[in-house]
Amino acid sequence: xxxxxxxxxxxxxxxxxxxxxxxxxxxxxxxxxxxxxxxxxxxxxxxxxxxxxxxxxxxxxxxxxxxxxxxxxxxxxxxxxxxxxxxxxxxxxxxxxxxxxxxxxxxxxxxxxxxxxxxxxxxxxxxxxxxxxxxxxxxxxxxxxxxxxxxxxxxxxxxxxxxxxxxxxxxxxxxxxxxxxxxxxxxxxxxxxxxxxxxxxxxxxxxxxxxxxxxxxxxxxxxxxxxxxxxxxxxxxxxxxxxxxxxxxxxxxxxxxxxxxxxxxxxxxxxxxxxxxxxxxxxxxxxxxxxxxxxxxxxxxxxxxxxxxxxxxxxxxxxxxxxxxxxxxxxxxxxxxxxxxxxxxxxxxxxxxxxxxxxxxxxxxxxxxxxxxxxxxxxxxxxxxxxxxxxxxxxxxxxxxxxxxxxxxxxxxxxxxxxx
Amino acid sequence: xxxxxxxxxxxxxxxxxxxxxxxxxxxxxxxxxxxxxxxxxxxxxxxxxxxxxxxxxxxxxxxxxxxxxxxxxxxxxxxxxxxxxxxxxxxxxxxxxxxxxxxxxxxxxxxxxxxxxxxxxxxxxxxxxxxxxxxxxxxxxxxxxxxxxxxxxxxxxxxxxxxxxxxxxxxxxxxxxxxxxxxxxxxxxxxxxxxxxxxxxxxxxxxxxxxxxxxxxxxxxxxxxxxxxxxxxxxxxxxxxxxxxxxxxxxxxxxxxxxxxxxxxxxxxxxxxxxxxxxxxxxxxxxxxxxxxxxxxxxxxxxxxxxxxxxxxxxxxxxxxxxxxxxxxxxxxxxxxxxxxxxxxxxxxxxxxxxxxxxxxxxxxxxxxxxxxxxxxxxxxxxxxxxxxxxxxxxxxxxxxxxxxxxxxxxxxxxxxxxx
Numbered sequence: 001x002x003x004x005x006x007x008x009x010x011x012x013x014x015x016x017x018x019x020x021x022x023x024x025x026x027x028x029x030x031x032x033x034x035x036x037x038x039x040x041x042x043x044x045x046x047x048x049x050x051x052x053x054x055x056x057x058x059x060x061x062x063x064x065x066x067x068x069x070x071x072x073x074x075x076x077x078x079x080x081x082x083x084x085x086x087x088x089x090x091x092x093x094x095x096x097x098x099x100x101x102x103x104x105x106x107x108x109x110x111x112x113x114x115x116x117x118x119x120x121x122x123x124x125x126x127x128x129x130x131x132x133x134x135x136x137x138x139x140x141x142x143x144x145x146x147x148x149x150x151x152x153x154x155x156x157x158x159x160x161x162x163x164x165x166x167x168x169x170x171x172x173x174x175x176x177x178x179x180x181x182x183x184x185x186x187x188x189x190x191x192x193x194x195x196x197x198x199x200x201x202x203x204x205x206x207x208x209x210x211x212x213x214x215x216x217x218x219x220x221x222x223x224x225x226x227x228x229x230x231x232x233x234x235x236x237x238x239x240x241x242x243x244x245x246x247x248x249x250x251x252x253x254x255x256x257x258x259x260x261x262x263x264x265x266x267x268x269x270x271x272x273x274x275x276x277x278x279x280x281x282x283x284x285x286x287x288x289x290x291x292x293x294x295x296x297x298x299x300x301x302x303x304x305x306x307x308x309x310x311x312x313x314x315x316x317x318x319x320x321x322x323x324x325x326x327x328x329x330x331x332x333x334x335x336x337x338x339x340x341x342x343x344x345x346x347x348x349x350x351x352x353x354x355x356x357x358x359x360x361x362x363x364x365x366x367x368x369x370x371x372x373x374x375x376x377x378x379x380x381x382x383x384x385x386x387x388x389x390x391x392x393x394x395x396x397x398x399x400x401x402x403x404x405x406x407x408x409x410x411x412x413x414x415x416x417x418x419x420x
Numbered sequence: 421x422x423x424x425x426x427x428x429x430x431x432x433x434x435x436x437x438x439x440x441x442x443x444x445x446x447x448x449x450x451x452x453x454x455x456x457x458x459x460x461x462x463x464x465x466x467x468x469x470x471x472x473x474x475x476x477x478x479x480x481x482x483x484x485x486x487x488x489x490x491x492x493x494x495x496x497x498x499x500x501x502x503x504x505x506x507x508x509x510x511x512x513x514x515x516x517x518x519x520x521x522x523x524x525x526x527x528x529x530x531x532x533x534x535x536x537x538x539x540x541x542x543x544x545x546x547x548x549x550x551x552x553x554x555x556x557x558x559x560x561x562x563x564x565x566x567x568x569x570x571x572x573x574x575x576x577x578x579x580x581x582x583x584x585x586x587x588x589x590x591x592x593x594x595x596x597x598x599x600x601x602x603x604x605x606x607x608x609x610x611x612x613x614x615x616x617x618x619x620x621x622x623x624x625x626x627x628x629x630x631x632x633x634x635x636x637x638x639x640x641x642x643x644x645x646x647x648x649x650x651x652x653x654x655x656x657x658x659x660x661x662x663x664x665x666x667x668x669x670x671x672x673x674x675x676x677x678x679x680x681x682x683x684x685x686x687x688x689x690x691x692x693x694x695x696x697x698x699x700x701x702x703x704x705x706x707x708x709x710x711x712x713x714x715x716x717x718x719x720x721x722x723x724x725x726x727x728x729x730x731x732x733x734x735x736x737x738x739x740x741x742x743x744x745x746x747x748x749x750x751x752x753x754x755x756x757x758x759x760x761x762x763x764x765x766x767x768x769x770x771x772x773x774x775x776x777x778x779x780x781x782x783x784x785x786x787x788x789x790x791x792x793x794x795x796x797x798x799x800x801x802x803x804x805x806x807x808x809x810x811x812x813x814x815x816x817x818x819x820x821x822x823x824x825x826x827x828x829x830x831x832x833x834x835x836x837x838x839x840x
Contacts (some may be wrong), residue, residue: 151642151643156590156593156597156642159642160588161587163583163584163587164583164584164587170577170581171577173576177739182742182745185745205749208753209757211746211751211754212758214745215745216761218739218741219571222571222579223570223571223644224643225644226643319597319638319642320635321638321639322602322635324602324606325602325605325631325634325635326631329606329625331626331628331631333628334631334632338635341632341636
């Protein structure tokens, strides 16, 4: 084992030459390999390594936050947690995450499948391209990864061991805790927002119910260790083709509330929805895309809930809500009642997390291309203030809103009537 | 370090002779020491070691559950978790737990203060002896131990490290998860109940809302890692004199919901309340004791809530509900609103846990002397069915009941009207 060093296109080639999992796929003639650094994310080096025989992606963690610079150190062991989450996700929802071929803990390096011709979902949302399979794939992924990582499926021993293992990833959770839940609601140094949005930003930061809601959701994120979360499940962590969906980059993996992954994903669909007015060539030109995005909100939840219920009825062999108390005593309705209680909790949390995610992408450090790419500042401000208003309603009314239909109706009314 | 062996009165003397923390207190003349095994609990050897100079208690974990026998193995490392909890409790509420003088991890042995003339609180409750300082001492202990062990006071790094550490105590949590939350609601092998109680037991086990409530509370116990719990805070884990209160035996310590310790304690006061009719010499003879027990329910919660609020206002320097979002922006009322939200959650959970605790002490493996010591089987059945009825209302109506006054009113009505 050699000491960690960030690879270059040159040194990486030498390193991988000795890894059978790589040479098996690319061949032993390393001179025929092409190595290209293609990372555009915030945290890592990403290399595409191709040869006449095949292609691989190599992701290496950097010891600092790339987008900010060397002044913000980040732990290399997040690569271990990403690898650990990828292998669990592969087992829990086969085919939905890139296959891992090699993990080098010392170099914080994961070698995995080269996804092609996949594009980042967010690019499709900005471009106005629909992906009809997306909601179904993501609803299933959410249900399977969240259910199967929880003590609904695991024993107490297993669940507590997993929880303790992933608690080691506290430094990445700490980023979420600060950047998602707290910084957006104060004038934090790293925050930025579109000029012209000031009065809406000020109003939100003075909104007591919203702040209390955001801090309640932060408490839930930190203290409800329900299952293994992806931890960063936005439209930049999903790659798509016309037929396929792949979930990537689970380096924020930690035990937390099921509603976190669900809510963050729904929020990103809603951000995409409100961004459409900034991208359309004329009024109504993106109506189809808007309809698809709201349909995706609804269908994702519905597929999630249906698959979760299916797993509840067929794979509930863990510590919680044991069958011996319900089905095995002839009380199937009792099990259904408990399921409804659990799903209701996930939904309520998801609404809270969705609201906060919509805010932090407009007020905080890490923005989204959906809105950043709107060329006209005036249209961007309008789109952003609608998204802020929607997020506020979702978070504060998280106990009141009952269905995705209500959420879509809220979004449509905000879009149509310029409500805030 | 020698291999673990359960000590006898003879071998313990030899072992302790070489421990300065012991000889400093008892003197070096080991022949003048008296060593007596005094354990009456379920899990451990407990030795009283006295000399003309002083006295100590030595608690050694056994590798099996003493009350069931060698067929139920238990991990020795619970001694480490007990030691770890005792030192944290001592720091967080000084003077409320016995001082630890020596810890021997290999021998699973803790040497601590000999409490004298303290008696187990449960004995006082059975005997009809009041302890006017109890509610205040326990309310303060609950607030200080639960607040200061949580991310309200700790950083994210600290809280997640503590959570992961105590997750190692999963085997004792597993006992709670089975014996408290699940076994009582089925015909489990280790269950027992008073003859004559059958129809009430059957009714409870067929009560769908109660079962769903119990399993919701189990989910909360397992997945809400809010703070370091004592984990077994019943009247047998508290020792009292006329002036003093000491909290002992935190070997079930684990991260869990604040409401667990609170609810279990309140449940034991209520069990004591319903047991009084079994101990009184004539109708009304224990009215004073009954009044004191209900007063203790109310005062414990009120002192807890007041001290928690005090700590919230003065020591909230951790990860959650940061002052920079509230007080430091001039929004003190926002902080008070968040406090009310947190306390409401603790109360609701406490009601749920209290109901389950009242049930398992009558239907499960581990009963309480309050009811076991009732000589007349008919009076015991009446007391137990009242307690079952009360527990059911607390658990199922945990979101509805708002105040300790409502709980006391419920208990009094059940006691007076033979409701079930």
